[in-house]
Amino acid sequence: MPLLSMTGEEIGRARIRDYFEAVWTLISLVPPGLVTTYGSIARFLNVSPRLVGRALKANPYPIIIPCHRVIRSDGGLGGYSRGGTQVKRRLLELEGVEFTVDGRVRREFIVDIKDLI
């Protein structure tokens, strides 16, 4: 659709969709055995961390896009819309990610997204 004929709201929506796609592209760069954080991606794309969470939730390719490799910056799991945090944790363990006794991902497995580009 020609930009000039779009309402402001439509332009805004298109921009957000681009952000979402950028998020999906970025996390597909995270290798198995490592995780990154919502905040890391948010800073990289200059959006709010909450927005990143929603981008992952709106993930159109559930299997292809590894949304389980994105966690909270304190090492906590965050959420996982496909199956819950238990599933998320099992997936990560399968890939070699290790957890502390209180259920957080060990620091050494968390990388900043900008270091993967």
Add this chain to the structure above:
DNA sequence: CATCGAACCAACC
């Protein structure tokens, strides 16, 4: 370290 509260910003009702 743990907890608290404010800020983030679009989607949803």
Add this chain to the structure above:
DNA sequence: GGTTGGTTCGATG
């Protein structure tokens, strides 16, 4: 219009 998220950060104990 208010509430709600797959959150974060700084301040405070």
